[in-house]
Amino acid sequence: MKRILTYLLLLCISLTGYAQQNIEEQVYLHLNATDLIVGEALYFSSYTTSQVTGQLSGLSSLLYVELLDEEGNPVHQTKIAQKQGRGAGKIFLSTDLVTGRYQLVAYTRWMRNFNSYYSQSVTIVNPYKTYQNGVYEEEVIYDVNFEVEGGFWPQGKEANVLLHIKDQYGRAQQPKARILAKGGEKVVDVEWDAYGFAEVTLDATSVVDYQLAIETESAFRFIDLPKPCNSCTGLSVERDPLTGDYQVQVTSTSDLSNQLGYLEIWDQTGKIQGMPTTLNTNTLLVSADLPAGKLTVKLLVGGAVQNTRVFWNGKREAISQVVLPQMSKKEKVTRVLDYPVGSTLSVSVKKVYGYDQPESSAAYRIVPMKYRGLSLSSDALSGDLLDRMMWLSRSVDIESDSIQMVKYLPEYRSGVVQGVVTSSSKLVDKNVNVALSFQSSDMEIDATSVSDSGVFFLKYNPDFANEKGVVRVLNDPTGDYQATIYQEYNEAYAPLSVMPLVFDTIRIEQVAQRSIANQIENAYYVVDTVPSATRPYPVVDEMISYVLADYTRFPSMRDTFIELVYQVGVSKNENKFAFNMRIVDLPFSDKLDVETMVLLDGASSTAEDVLKLSPYLVERIDVMNKRFFIGDVMFDGIISIVTYEHDGGDTEPVGESLSLSEVQPESEIVTTALPTEKAPMFNDMLYWNPLIYTDSSNATVEFFTSNVTGIFEIQIEGVDKAGNAISETSRFEVK
Incomplete structure (x- = not known):
């Protein structure tokens, strides 16, 4: 018991460590x-x-x-x-x-x-x-976001503010707009780019209240912009268009001007540079000394992060596009995939109709979620545009705020059922136990004790879980405890x-x-029947099986137990429903009140349901009359009833019902091959292989074109061993 509790404690500490290190998936x-x-x-x-x-x-x-x-x-x-x-x-x-x-x-x-x-x-x-x-809404509803560069704007200093505007459908807009000072005086007109971004510089030496005024069809819409702060630091990053190097400017209010700070440069692997700084100075960052891609500058004062600025270093390589020659109907196509050893890929070949919006893995990795509706082409993702996206996504940081507790454990090697036990009349502590089971031909069971707050985690093999699962509180004959199960999917x-x-x-x-x-x-189409996962019925040491066909059939399960199963005591009184397991190898002084596990076709059941079951539905009775453990939960033996149909007869499993969706069978490769019979071959998807692993420097993809003509696209996505995204598209025409 102590070893198990120690393991759970170490697991929770480990998972908290994951969160604190921002090991997010x-x-x-x-x-x-x-x-x-x-x-x-x-x-x-x-x-x-x-x-x-x-x-x-x-x-x-x-x-x-x-x-x-x-x-x-x-x-x-x-x-x-x-x-x-x-x-x-x-x-x-x-x-x-x-x-x-x-x-x-x-x-x-x-x-x-x-x-x-x-x-x-x-x-x-x-x-x-x-x-x-569908009908478009005539009135445009503007959604405006803005961010002061570095997060804060010191009083008495200039600050760069980045604006972004889109409509209710996520499309970039370029309305007439201006920045106004307090009193309505125009400061500057706002010039939006093609993607709805605009950058303005505001001065806090004299004016501290600014507004964005957007001209709509019927009136002006006024939005208050950020105000300077009285005791804070500022951080900005400016790229030299000639050299490509960066000037990192640190500013502060007068009360902080004599303090020292520390600048850190981070990439996806961690901190790559660090240097001391005053709070009113410029620092040069040489682009060639920095890794390409997404970087984060952090300003620390007194060891605490005060400002961050996410930016993009270098040019982004466009997604590779290859033009292939024309093909004929039912022609063989061969494509060599030349990628680093250890890469994993997926390949699709489908006709282009002009309405798809495929998203490459490379673009997905670098474009923040809120900007993926801007219909950005691969060529549009310049370094400057990416830099603006990073600027407005300051909260997406390599070292985001750590969380002290996690609610959902990762499903590392098995599925996890999680929930909480409550009671209005009794104390819920670690002495309360719960068990998970599924009605099927497989014994997929688990048991655990709850935490002091009533939370429990039960594991299961996804291949053998189904919609007939139950979670039951053990040793609770009067129903004082209630188990609530967390939803399997987002709610x-x-x-x-x-x-x-x-x-x-x-x-x-x-x-x-x-x-x-x-x-x-x-x-x-011929449906290939994929057999469900199967395994031999688990053999438990010292389990005794009674196959009822080998014995005289008794008229009731009560008589069957009394006459055959000597390990289990059952009353002859038809109104009493209880099993008394005759446990062996226990000292006389052992008076622990331990529950016997009762299963009907693998799911939790009761003595009453079992004894009321027709013996003609039952294939066998398995019994083990020794004390055993599942995890840290102790049971006084097992009584397992197995019916011919594995459906529990006319009873339902006992406990809080749990319906888990089944895991899909192993993925399939879809390809067009020349048929031996005269099949029509009107498929517009010629090839799909979702799991390709390069164990050499290249792999080969082969398929045939069909009777469908037009433009087809080969899309290759993947990731190499180092974590770099792979994206390539090529097109060919079938005539």
Whole structure:
């Protein structure tokens, strides 16, 4: 018991350490398409990486994926197994779905501690249901964000303020706007760039109250801008356009001018430079001495961080794009993937219809979440634009505020069921025990004691969990305790702010052609039956089995126990329902009140349910009449009833019901091969391989074109061993 409690304590300390070191995970999903019709499958390949290093994370073995409608309600929920941060799955789009914009989200259990998840917009069209074109709102609703460079603006100094404006659909706007001083005097006109950003310099030597005035169709909208502070420091980073080097300027109010500070430069691996500074000085950073990419400057005073400025160093390489020659129908295509050894990739080949919005892994890594709706092309992501995005995303820091406690443990090697036990009449402490079990042919069980606050963590093998699970408080015959189970998936999402979906005649014709081709393909599709995970029925040492077919059938389970199972005492009184396990090898002085584990087809049950069960439904009775432990929980033996159908007969498992979604079967490779029979070959997805590992300097992808003509795109996504994102697209035409 002490060893187990010590392990749990060390685990909690370790997990708190993860949080304090900002070992956060992030997820990227490579999708086969983002514009689909019902009857098709949405395939995805997952990359779960460390936000710090970019390398694949082995912390979470399960990934949760949800498809949400425009109101933020889940229409499909699933989960996949991951190995070292990699997994794959699919969602079949049924005809129950309506035409509209959807959101695909994905996250690990550990990411829920940081309210973090991956998100990608997906369009789904149902040509079998009537759809009315969406209507744009005539009035533009502006969403404005602004940030003082470095976070604070010292009184009596100048400060740079970055503004960003977009509409209710997430599109960048460029309205007429100006900065006003107190009293309405114009200071400067605001010049927005094509992506809705604008930078202004404000002076606090004389004016301290500024407003942003935006001209709308009917009136002006006034927004108060930040005010200078009376005792603080400022931090700015300015890039020299000629040399590419950086001037880091530190300013402060007069009361702090004689103090000393310390500048630190951080990249994704940690601190790379550090130097002392006064609080009113400039420091030169040579670009060539700094790693390329996202960097953070921190100003520390008295050992505490006062200001931060996230910026982008260097130029960003564009995503590689290759143009391939023309192809004919049913022609073989071979593509060599020349990437570093140890890389892991996913490859999709699909026809381009012009409405997809694929998101590369490289772009996903560097563009903050709130700017991914700006329809940024690969070429648009210049160093200056990225720098502005980083500036306005100051809170996304390499060393964000540590958290002292985590609510959700990571699912490192198994699934986790978590909850809390409460009681209105009794004390809840570590002497209260709970058990998890599932009704099936497999004995998937676990038990644990709760914490002093009633919280419990139960583990399970995802391959053998199902919707017939229960969590039961042990040794609680009067029902004084209540177990509340935390939800498996996120509980709420905000409605989507998306542009209305409008169809023109060209797109309607495309949808009609795709729908016909999809119906033909599905008519020839052969479903491969994937067997469920199985394992031999667990053999417990010294368990005795009574196969009832080997004995005379008695009219009741009560008679069966009395006549056959001598290890268990059962009253002849038809109104008494109790099992008295005759435990062996216990000293006479042992008077502990220990519960006997009673299972019916693997799930927790009661003596009453078992004794009322028809013996003609039962295949066998397994009994072990020795004391044993599951974790730190002690049981006086096991009574396990196994029916022929493994469905519990006409009874339900006892405890708080728990419905866990099943883990998807192992991912599949989809490819077009020349058929031996005259199949139609109207598929517009020619190839999908979600899990490719380069154990040599290159790998080869081979597939055939189909009878579908047009432009096709090969999209390659991945990550190398060092954590660098891989993104490449190429196109070819089939005539």
